[in-house]
Amino acid sequence: MDRVYTIQIRTGRRMEMVDITAQVREIVRKSGVRSGICVLYVPHTTAAVTVNENADPSVRSDITRTLAKLVPAGAGYEHLEGNADSHIKATMVGPSETLIISDGDIILGTWQGIFFCEFDGPRNRRLFVKIMEG
Amino acid sequence: MDRVYTIQIRTGRRMEMVDITAQVREIVRKSGVRSGICVLYVPHTTAAVTVNENADPSVRSDITRTLAKLVPAGAGYEHLEGNADSHIKATMVGPSETLIISDGDIILGTWQGIFFCEFDGPRNRRLFVKIMEG
């Protein structure tokens, strides 16, 4: 039992932030771990994971639209698969986040949610969750 | 005892990088843990944490001014609270960092300091520190 869990995600657009907070919480609860950390890891090179506001969905669209403006698709990149911008966004946001587990749950601020960031969808994606007790 | 500690921060400007290196070091020393990791986590959606140079303060102002130029405040965002740019900066810098504890102290490079990044201040803020032994 090495406490690595998989969240399956079906994205619906080229750029999208999918709320996975409930799935992560459920995994932590089921693990029975009361104290430790929870590592989120995205095994894709054109996607990422972040934490941000989950109350107003316009925050998510502001994030994706601003990233699209900073790193436009098709702006004369060398990589010929048409998703160079997606790779760059993936590195700017990052493939991993580490959360704290306390009292059997992850610590999140009042307005925080966990988001899988799709930068080259729609696709079937995975995110790994590793629980460490301690 | 789950080794989760809280650092309280009072920020004084809208964008600011506050040096919290001494507080993090003190927490690690007091924990008595000689070997392990130290996870820093920001429970806010318009703030972040990073590691960068602590010698010349102009590095911090260059970072905040460049982020302000890349993601300007009030640039036609959907989110109506006037801090859409702060949310975007928070995701670009990120809510967590993981440091290594060796010989009872965190490993930092000669010029490295740990900075709480305020993107929508002034406010009262918190940062959680989790120590994992191993």
Added chain:
Amino acid sequence: MDRVYTIQIRTGRRMEMVDITAQVREIVRKSGVRSGICVLYVPHTTAAVTVNENADPSVRSDITRTLAKLVPAGAGYEHLEGNADSHIKATMVGPSETLIISDGDIILGTWQGIFFCEFDGPRNRRLFVKIMEG
């Protein structure tokens, strides 16, 4: 034995992404740890670490060129050492990543490699690898 290892890197250009996947894998294998996490940490303030595509090298050059365009060198910064842009890029990409160890190896997606990001080379650099069992 606190399982902190060092990777030495000699970079050859001002901006460069150096593939360190094989070195990280070798460290994890030699540690004998079957299950846990692997924390990568860069003790420099003008370098970073990321995970991205390792198949087509043009992805790396697209990333460095886009970062150079977003944060140009010599664009009127306060910091007078001529590498303010390098510090900013370091914070945008970040000094740490956390990988999952399962079945004695790090979990990586099919196209993923681990890259040390040089933003102010050429220099002699180090990256620390910490293995946590659990």
